Amino acid sequence: MTSDIFAQIKEMVDAREAARFYGFNVGPRGAALCPFHPDKHPSLTFKGPHYKCWSCGAHGDTIDIVKYLLGCDTWTAVRQIDRDFALHLPLGDKQPSPQQVEEARQRQRTRELYKKFEAWRKETIDQLTNCIRLANTADWARLTLREAAAIRLKEQLEDVTDRLLYGTPEQQVELFEQRKEVLALISSISITSQIG
Incomplete structure (x- = not known):
C-alpha cells in the first residue's frame, strides 16, 4: 500500500512542479542551482518525477525534493504533497468530498x-x-x-x-x-x- 502511494505521487506530481510549488527557483529550461552544494551555475535538472545534480551527484524523486525543501520526514512530505496538490490519496484520512474529488480531477x-x-x-x-x-x-x-x-x-x-x-x-x-x-x-x- 505504501509503495503504491509513493508511485501514485510520482506519477501525478513531477519533481520540477513540486520544487516550483514550494518556492524553489527553477529556470525556464528546467535547470536550477543545486541546493545540495555551493552551486554557481545551474547544475540541477529535472526529468519527470526525478532530479539530478550533474555536479555533486545528488539525485532523488518528487518526495525527496519536498522532504529537503520543507525539512521534514517522508510521511509529512507525502501528506503535504497530497494536500497541496489536491490528490486525495487514501492516506487514512477521511474520504474526500465530491467538491474535493472534482478539484483533484x-x-x-x-x-x-x-x-x-x-x-x-x-x-x-x-x-x-x-x-x-x-x-x-x-x-x-x-x-x-x-x-x-x-x-x-x-x-x-x-x-x-x-x-x-x-x-x-x-x-x-x-x-x-x-x-x-x-x-x-x-x-x-x-x-x-x-x-x-
Whole structure:
C-alpha cells in the first residue's frame, strides 16, 4: 500500500512542479542551482518525477525534493504533497468530498495540459533554433530556397523563440493557442525546400 502511494505521487506530481510549488527557483529550461552544494551555475535538472545534480551527484524523486525543501520526514512530505496538490490519496484520512474529488480531477487535467504544453514548447524551440541556425549559416553565394526563406523569416523566428524562452507565462500560453500559426511559420521553410 505504501509503495503504491509513493508511485501514485510520482506519477501525478513531477519533481520540477513540486520544487516550483514550494518556492524553489527553477529556470525556464528546467535547470536550477543545486541546493545540495555551493552551486554557481545551474547544475540541477529535472526529468519527470526525478532530479539530478550533474555536479555533486545528488539525485532523488518528487518526495525527496519536498522532504529537503520543507525539512521534514517522508510521511509529512507525502501528506503535504497530497494536500497541496489536491490528490486525495487514501492516506487514512477521511474520504474526500465530491467538491474535493472534482478539484483533484481539475488539477490533474491542468497537469496533463501543462505537460503537453512543455513537450510542445521544447520541440518548437528546437525547430525554431534549427531554422535560425540555417539562416545564420547560409552561404550567400549559393543560397537555396530554404536558406532564403529562413533569412527572410529570421526576425519573426527569433521573436517567437524569445517569447517561448523568456516570455511571460501569458505570452507563452498565447503562442501555444496559436501553435498552428507557429507550425506554419516553421513549415514554410521546409515546404520551400521541397519546392526547390
